Amino acid sequence: MKSSSRKHAFTLIEMLTTVAVLVIVLGLMVSLARQVRQRSTEAMTVSLLRNLDVLVQQYKQRNHGALPPVTPFVTEAEMQPDEASLQKRAIANNRDLVRVLKTQFDLNAVFSKLPASVYDDATLRDPWGTPIVFLPKFHRAIGMPPGGEYFFVSAGPDHKFLSRADNLYSYESSPPATTPSK
Numbered sequence: 001m002k003s004s005s006r007k008h009a010f011t012l013i014e015m016l017t018t019v020a021v022l023v024i025v026l027g028l029m030v031s032l033a034r035q036v037r038q039r040s041t042e043a044m045t046v047s048l049l050r051n052l053d054v055l056v057q058q059y060k061q062r063n064h065g066a067l068p069p070v071t072p073f074v075t076e077a078e079m080q081p082d083e084a085s086l087q088k089r090a091i092a093n094n095r096d097l098v099r100v101l102k103t104q105f106d107l108n109a110v111f112s113k114l115p116a117s118v119y120d121d122a123t124l125r126d127p128w129g130t131p132i133v134f135l136p137k138f139h140r141a142i143g144m145p146p147g148g149e150y151f152f153v154s155a156g157p158d159h160k161f162l163s164r165a166d167n168l169y170s171y172e173s174s175p176p177a178t179t180p181s182k
Contacts, residue, residue, distance in 0.1 A: 041127045049152045049170035070096035073133045086161045094123050094131035126154040145171040
């Protein structure tokens, strides 16, 4: 009897095909992970905005219907606000809001589960690092909630308040559908 001494090995084509399939699967997994992370960040921001909404409702109850006095984010006289001035005003508005709310609430307890990059005892930022803004009334360049009530806004992942496509608002029921970032 003649025994077969032929070795079983992968051919170059089989190895290249395997590597190609693995690269495709890895690419799909990375893309999916990016989308999941983005949706998680948006969900955290919406939750933060809603918590702020509840705090302002409680503030109004304690202060006979008065809203927290904060630096205006935009005035009605500013028909075409520019992004740079909005960023400066956003910081002042945010610091005032945190300072006022701290007089009546233990914000460290309310926001204890948030990372320090979101709440640092002086400012409250969205997960992308932009200050959360309190608007006591609507503004056509930023947003218009139903009923003209006050609201909170996050500039979203692009850090721009005027590009409203990815902004998040406290009056929305869910985060907007966004395209994956490049």
